[in-house]
Amino acid sequence: MKYMLLIYGAEDAIDDNEREACYGKSSQLAHDLKASGQYLGASPLHSVSTATSVRVRSGKRMVTDGPFAETREQLGGYYVIDATDLDEAIGIAERIPGAAWGTIEVRPIVELPNLPTDAT
Amino acid sequence: MSMSEAATRPMGEIVEDVYRAESRRVFATLIRLLGDFDLAEDALHDAFAAAVEQWSRDGVPANPRAWLVSTGRFRAIDIIRRRNRFDASLPVLAEQQGTETIDVIDWDEDEIEDDRLRLIFTCCHPALSPDARVALTLREMCGLTTEEIARAFLTPPPTLAQRIVRAKAKIKNAGIPYQVPSHNELPDRLDAVLQVIYLVFNEGYSASSGESLTRADLSGEAIRLARLLIQLLPDAETMGLLALMLLHESRRDARSSADGDLVLLEDQDRSLWNRDQIAEGTALVERALVTRQFGPYTLQAAISAVHAGAQNPAATDWAEIVGLYDVLADADPSPVIELNRAVAVAMRDGPEAGLASIDAILDRGDLADYHLAHSARAELCRRLGRTADARTSYERALELAQQEPERRFLKRRLAELDTLT
Known part of the structure; x- marks a missing residue:
């Protein structure tokens, strides 16, 4: 099964040095997952201060500054993994550095049959 | 089953006995073989319906459980084929079911026994809400009906039914595995199972009088579950929980x-x-x-x-009890345990010593909304002749207490204080 692991946390929970260290550990985890055949994708996201929200209502596009929801804990990055079951996915979520200060939301992915395969 | 017994008892009754003894085991195995709770349930019912018919004709098989699993599995293939006429996404599953056949003679008893463990651990998986764990365990492990569970938990049946449907959907869509947890996860996961069992027990034990009948059954189910768990996975804390219950x-x-x-x-x-x-x-x-x-x-x-x-x-032996509370407070520190320890101290050393401990807990801001903290304080004040303090605490306890028998008890105590003054 495929799962998306969404990393939520307060953006001020770590400073710049800790963030750099976190990127390093997260990249290592991505390589480890690749080696075990469980890696499909991962990325950190820039701060929510860079977020732009887009809605189309009655055919009219509305663009606003800011994230979908103003909350203290924000989406800061994600992994997409391949795991046999939820227990395995939880085991991987536990290894994400952000789990130590934020929350990892584990979401099973709906696999649509007719999506394009990997971008090349 | 001897021939004479079979001849004198209606087959319906015999199958009912087998249902009571075997249906949960057969169900647990069918879930593993079919990979789907709902399909397993349909297959289970079809298998028992087939048993009434076929056993009347051919006699009860030597191994009814194996017969039921095997029949349930074939029935499931029929069910899938019927559904396939309406749902084109299922043919792969039907093929899988068709190519494997269960070997009725040489099946692995250990594997079968483990199926009920798999079922317990799946029903009590931490990814399910606590309410859903309790409902699923009673429904799937104990075989209670949705109506019975709803009545016992004073929940409207549609609410409870929906809770179970959602939980089963989560098991399927989130990929909650049907397996006994690995060695390093086992202590935490077993703890979650014990929590569910104790919750079921307490729901049945701290009952209001009106519902006492249905709820006593709930305590009985919890005790049965703990016995089964000890049999499947002997563990000290499971024994401790059964002992406690x-x-x-x-x-x-x-x-x-x-x-x-x-x-x-x-x-x-x-x-x-x-x-x-x-x-x-x-x-x-x-x-x-x-x-x-x-x-x-x-x-x-x-x-x-x-x-x-x-x-x-x-x-x-209050000294022994205080000693045990000390160990307990070390192993599992909580204000409620401190409160119980304080009451034991009051019994060992006199009400004054106990009252000091309770006031220390309440002054910290812990247990301020816990009625038993206030009623314990009231009780010790009463023994010390501090009637006004006792009254204040009994009144606070009465404000917080939910259970009718407890409220009547507190009102009685308050009335007794009136006769003292």
């Missing part, structure tokens, strides 16, 4: 009066205590303690066993 249960007849009023431990008629349950519970505590791997349930059971061993309240 048996020792509590032993006082059921003594803890409320004929008109449903609460009777405190020290006022209970100890001749009403169930000696068999006390003996079994005490033996289990001892077995759990010698393993040296016990935890909070075993310690609580040990405390309960000290009470059970006292001929009368005055003969209670």
